[in-house]
Amino acid sequence: MAEKGSGNDWVDITEQFRTAAQALPLGGLFHEECFGLGEAMNAVEMMDPKMDAHCEANRIGRKILSFEQARKAHLKVDSFSPSEQLGIIDELLACFATWLSGHNLAQTVFTCWYVHDLNEVKDPIIKAACVGILKCCYYIREVLVAASVRDDEDQQTSLYAGFDLLRELPDKRAAATLKDVEMDVNRQIRHIVNDKGQGSPFSGAHSCSGATAENLDQVRSILTRIRFIKHLFVFCIQAENEKDETRLEAKKSLKAAIDLLPELRKSLGSGIMRCEGSPKNALMLGFEPLLNERLLPPSPRQPAIMKREEALDFFGTLFPRLLSTVEIMSLPGLTACMSFFWQFSWQRPLPGVISRSYLLHLFFTVDMKKAVHRLRESCRLFCSAPSLNPKVSMSSRPEVQHLLGEFFGSVGQVIDEVLHVLCMQRSWHRQKLSSILGKLATLQDQAEQLDLTFSRFLVTSDPEYIHNDYFSAYILWLVLPLQIHYVMLPFELELYSVDEYHYAYWYAEYLFNWMASCYKLAGDLQKRSDMAGMKGSKKVKTSKKVDREKENQIAIMQGKLHLARGLLRVIEAQHCLGKMSKPSHPFGSEKTRFAHRFQVLNSSDRPQPLVYEQYMEQSKLHSAKEEEASGLMGQALEEFSVACKALSKAQDDVEVASLLKVAQTNTVVCRLLSSGHKKESKEAPHFDFSTHRHFPVIRPR
Numbered sequence: 260m261a262e263k264g265s266g267n268d269w270v271d272i273t274e275q276f277r278t279a280a281q282a283l284p285l286g287g288l289f290h291e292e293c294f295g296l297g298e299a300m301n302a303v304e305m306m307d308p309k310m311d312a313h314c315e316a317n318r319i320g321r322k323i324l325s326f327e328q329a330r331k332a333h334l335k336v337d338s339f340s341p342s343e344q345l346g347i348i349d350e351l352l353a354c355f356a357t358w359l360s361g362h363n364l365a366q367t368v369f370t371c372w373y374v375h376d377l378n379e380v381k382d383p384i385i386k387a388a389c390v391g392i393l394k395c396c397y398y399i400r401e402v403l404v405a406a407s408v409r410d411d412e413d414q415q416t417s418l419y420a421g422f423d424l425l426r427e428l429p430d431k432r433a434a435a436t437l438k439d440v441e442m443d444v445n446r447q448i449r450h451i452v453n454d455k456g457q458g459s460p461f462s463g464a465h466s467c468s469g470a471t472a473e474n475l476d477q478v479r480s481i482l483t484r485i486r487f488i489k490h491l492f493v494f495c496i497q498a499e500n501e502k503d504e505t506r507l508e509a510k511k512s513l514k515a516a517i518d519l520l521p522e523l524r525k526s527l528g529s530g531i532m533r534c535e536g537s538p539k540n541a542l543m544l545g546f547e548p549l550l551n552e553r554l555l556p557p558s559p560r561q562p563a564i565m566k567r568e569e570a571l572d573f574f575g576t577l578f579p580r581l582l583s584t585v586e587i588m589s590l591p592g593l594t595a596c597m598s599f600f601w602q603f604s605w606q607r608p609l610p611g612v613i614s615r616s617y618l619l620h621l622f623f624t625v626d627m628k629k630a631v632h633r634l635r636e637s638c639r640l641f642c643s644a645p646s647l648n649p650k651v652s653m654s655s656r657p658e659v660q661h662l663l664g665e666f667f668g669s670v671g672q673v674i675d676e677v678l679h680v681l682c683m684q685r686s687w688h689r690q691k692l693s694s695i696l697g698k699l700a701t702l703q704d705q706a707e708q709l710d711l712t713f714s715r716f717l718v719t720s721d722p723e724y725i726h727n728d729y730f731s732a733y734i735l736w737l738v739l740p741l742q743i744h745y746v747m748l749p750f751e752l753e754l755y756s757v758d759e760y761h762y763a764y765w766y767a768e769y770l771f772n773w774m775a776s777c778y779k780l781a782g783d784l785q786k787r788s789d790m791a792g793m794k795g796s797k798k799v800k801t802s803k804k805v806d807r808e809k810e811n812q813i814a815i816m817q818g819k820l821h822l823a824r825g826l827l828r829v830i831e832a833q834h835c836l837g838k839m840s841k842p843s844h845p846f847g848s849e850k851t852r853f854a855h856r857f858q859v860l861n862s863s864d865r866p867q868p869l870v871y872e873q874y875m876e877q878s879k880l881h882s883a884k885e886e887e888a889s890g891l892m893g894q895a896l897e898e899f900s901v902a903c904k905a906l907s908k909a910q911d912d913v914e915v916a917s918l919l920k921v922a923q924t925n926t927v928v929c930r931l932l933s934s935g936h937k938k939e940s941k942e943a944p945h946f947d948f949s950t951h952r953h954f955p956v957i958r959p960r
Contacts, residue, residue, distance in 0.1 A: 323549050326375040334372060335544065337381035341477035345530025347373075347545050348388045348484045349567050354546075355392050356570035359399070359577065359613055362562040365419055365551035368396060370564075372545050375421070384481060385545075387440040390425065391488035394433050397424035398495035399613065406616035408682045419554045430496050437489040444482045451475050480526035483519055490516035494581075498617065503588050506621065510585040517578045520571055527567050580606075580614035587622050593637035593674070594808075596622060600681045601740070605914060615682040622678065634667045634674070641736060642781045643788040644729035645721065646713050653713070653720045666709055666730070670737075673698050677741065686752060692745050693859040699738045700862045706730035723791045732780050735865060739774045742860055746770060749856075751952040758842055760946070761830045762853055762874050764823040766860075771820035773866045778809045778816070811910045818906035818918055822954050825898035825925060828891045829944075829957060831879050832932075835888035838943040841880075889933065896929040917951040924950070928957045 324332060339347070351371055358367040373380050373389050380386045400416050403409055409416075418424070425433065452475070490512045497509035533543035542548070548564070565573065583603070590596050603610060603618060610618075639647040646654050646663060653659055673695060680691040713726040746767050749755045755763055833839040841849065853871045861868040879891075902922040909915045931937075937959040946955035 323547060323552070325550070326372045326379070329372055329547075330379060336373070336379055339382050339385065341474045341481060342530055343544060344382070344384050344481055345477055345484070345526070346532060346543065347371075347385055347530070348481070348488075349527065349530050350533060350543055350546060350564075351388060351392055352484070352488075353565045353567050353570040355396070356573045357562055357565045358396065360565070360573060361612075363417055363555075364396065364422060365417075365554055366548075366562050367564065368392065369422055370546050370548050370550050372547060372550070377425075383440055384444070384485070387436050387485060388488055390428070390433050390436050391485075391492045393423075393425045394428070394430070395488075395492055395495050397426055398499060400424065402498075402616050402620045403612065406619045406682065408615050408619060408679065408684075409612045410684060419551065434489070434492065434496075437485060437492065441482065441485050441489060444478065444485065448475065448478055448482065451478070476526065477529050480522075480529055483522045483526070487516055487519045487523060490519070498585075498621065506585065506588050510582060513578055513582050513585070517575075517582065520575055520578075524568070524571050527571070533564075577611065577613060580610055581617055584614055584618040584621055587618060592640065593633040594640065596633070597674070597678070600678050602912070602914075604681045604685070609685065619679065619682045623675070630671060631664075631667055634671055635663070638667075638730070638733045641785075642729050642732050643785040644733070645717065645724040645726055645788055645791070646729075648788070651717075651721050651724060653716045653724075656716070656720075659713070659716065662709060662712065666705060669702055669705065670734075673702065674737070677737075685748065688748055689745055689859075692741055696738070696741060696745070696859055697862045699734065699741070700864070703731065703734050703738065703863065703865060706734045725787065725791070728780070729784055729788075731865070732777060732784060735773075735777050736781065738863055739770060739777055739866070742863070742866075743767065743770045743774065745859060746857070747953040750948060750955075757839070757943075757946070759852065759856070761827060761878070761880055762849075763856070764826050764830075765874060765878065766857060766869055768820055768823040768827065769869060770866065771816050771823060775813050775816040775820065778813045782806065782809050810908075814905050814909040815915060815918075818902045818909065818915075818922065819954070821898045821902035821905060822918065822922055822925075825895045825902065825922075825929070826954070826957075828895035828898060829925075829929065832888045832891035832895065833943055834880055835885050835891065837885070838941060892929055892933040896926060896933060899923075899926040899929060914951075918954065921951050921954045921956055924956045928959065932959060 326334075330336070335343075351368070351374075354367040354370060358364055368374060371389070373385055374393055377386055377389055380389065400418075403416050494509045494512040494516065497505050497512060500506055500509075531544060533546070587596060587599055590599060600618070600622075603615075635647055638644055645651045646659055648654060676691075676695050676698075680688055680695065683691065707730075709730050710726050710728060717724045717726055746763060749763070830839065850871045853874065857869070879887075899922050903919065903926060906915055906919045906922060940960060942960040945958040945960055947958050948955045950956050
């Protein structure tokens with residue numbers, strides 16, 4: 260058949276196609292070079308309800324109307340009752356929460372007819388709520404795209420043709436819209452209260468239709484929701500501001516929104532509710548679940564819009580996390596900021612993509628001068644390098660400043676990548692860290708050369724100072740936590756098999772020892788620099804706060820070191836008793852697996868990477884004898900006891916508390932096992948990682 264006026268000739272081949280198909284046997288397929296197995300697997304069978312989502316509209320028994328069509332069909336856009344206003348706002352908040360949880364805008368917020376054309380919405384309260392939600396969506400989406408730490412399953416940020424997040428609407432005008440509605444509804448409440456329901460209804464421009472003393476509680480609930488949306492919108496604006504003072508004000512706005520959540524929860528049942536049923540048939544005034552179905556790719560998942568109680572629970576979990584991200588703005592230096600990033604990524608439950616994106620966004624929008632100053636200050640506080648001391652004459656030389664600028668510029672780029680990785684899903688960390696550790700290995704060589712160069716400068720200008728190992732120790736301080744994270748993360752991700760625990764903790768013990776030594780070296784370098792700068796002074800002035808932080812980190816590393824040793828002795832004892840054994844792998848060997856697990860760590864010469872031959876020489880696992888089991892359990896008991904003492908000296912936080920609990924529990928378990936408890940059992944103990952992700956509690960079986 261020909262399409263007139265189109266310039267294209269269309270030919271109907273239906274009959275020829277059916278005739279050709281009759282020659283195929285049942286279940287047979289026609290093979291064409293341009294249509295192979297890959298295309299067949301990715302093909303969508305048109306009009307199949309299980310594959311072609313676009314035919315859903317033909318199966319639900321109702322016509323899907325656009326906003327214009329619904330408007331012509333007498334969609335209500337004005338004179339809403341307070342109950343209807345409450346219900347629509349609550350449903351819009353539920354759609355907003357569903358989008359934040361990872362679904363796309365087309366199937367959540369934009370299933371509301373009213374957000375498609377706000378000019379047609381005559382009710383000021385509904386219009387103000389839509390404006391506030393759309394502006395929040397715009398700013399949150401901007402942060403998600405800029406941070407770039409999301410996966411497709413984390414968050415959908417796609418915008419489709421015709422979707423307007425009010426980018427062109429000035430923030431002041433949007434804020435004024437919400438403020439005006441808030442003031443008018445507040446005046447209406449005062450009018451009803453003062454007249455005690457006896458006077459005529461309030462006739463303000465933004466009043467609720469038919470509001471009286473009987474529905475005063477509903478009007479107050481509307482006011483609470485408008486204020487909630489306003490505070491959330493103000494937070495989004497202030498978090499985008501480059502001024503630190505304004506961003507700290509964002510904390511107050513978000514705190515105000517959190518404080519309103521209990522009030523929202525009390526009045527959830529006051530508004531109209533959507534019809535219960537499947538996501539496709541959960542209808543309500545102003546909403547059409549399948550409104551944008553034809554804009555989506557074939558076979559999309561159909562999200563179930565959160566129930567209103569679930570939406571408030573979601574806000575109650577997300578907003579405190581967002582509130583904690585603002586703390587990054589008030590931290591004094593880079594060391595504290597990096598510690599915050601590590602602790603934030605360690606939280607349970609794991610932070611979502613929204614809070615991770617905001618943390619990265621709030622940290623990385625500082626100006627470059629402040630970023631360079633943070634790097635220099637972190638190095639000065641860590642080891643007191645003479646080249647960073649303004650009292651040392653060498654530090655003012657132009658060539659020294661040029662070399663320092665190049666060095667810290669390279670360090671800053673790597674630290675940016677590290678912080679970016681820490682804000683990604685933890686399953687990506689090992690893959691991303693492999694390239695970062697390679698760059699840090701290059702920086703280690705650069706740091707050694709810089710130390711040698713500055714040492715030559717100091718011989719002539721400031722002979723009382725020595726510049727050996729300062730920048731090398733600083734880079735080592737950056738390398739070791741990443742290497743430890745790389746080795747320990749598979750315990751959390753369940754990548755290690757039980758028979759790999761022994762060499763994993765053996766390698767971790769080595770790194771923990773290096774980390775503790777690195778902090779001790781930094782303390783010695785700091786004292787050496789302070790001693791050189793005494794020049795006749797009787798006392799050496801050092802920062803007690805910095806010293807306490809180093810002592811705290813040393814205590815934590817020593818605690819982890821002895822925990823790893825204790826677990827090694829327990830595993831060795833179980834091998835002596837025959838409860839654990841090395842499995843035979845027909846298609847591989849332990850040496851191959853060892854090399855594969857720790858290959859990334861070979862990029863650095865400091866610490867010296869370990870090889871399988873060293874493991875075989877130092878390990879007691881391959882020469883285990885049954886009579887040695889009792890002695891090994893005694894050694895494990897001693898190691899766990901030492902770990903308890905070391906961790907008790909560290910500052911109390913969530914991780915230290917969980918480590919201490921593991922050490923104390925394992926001390927008791929080892930004492931029981933040493934006394935012959937469960938000796939007749941042939942089963943290996945269970946390693947329970949529920950208390951701490953990397954160090955298990957031993958559960959005898």
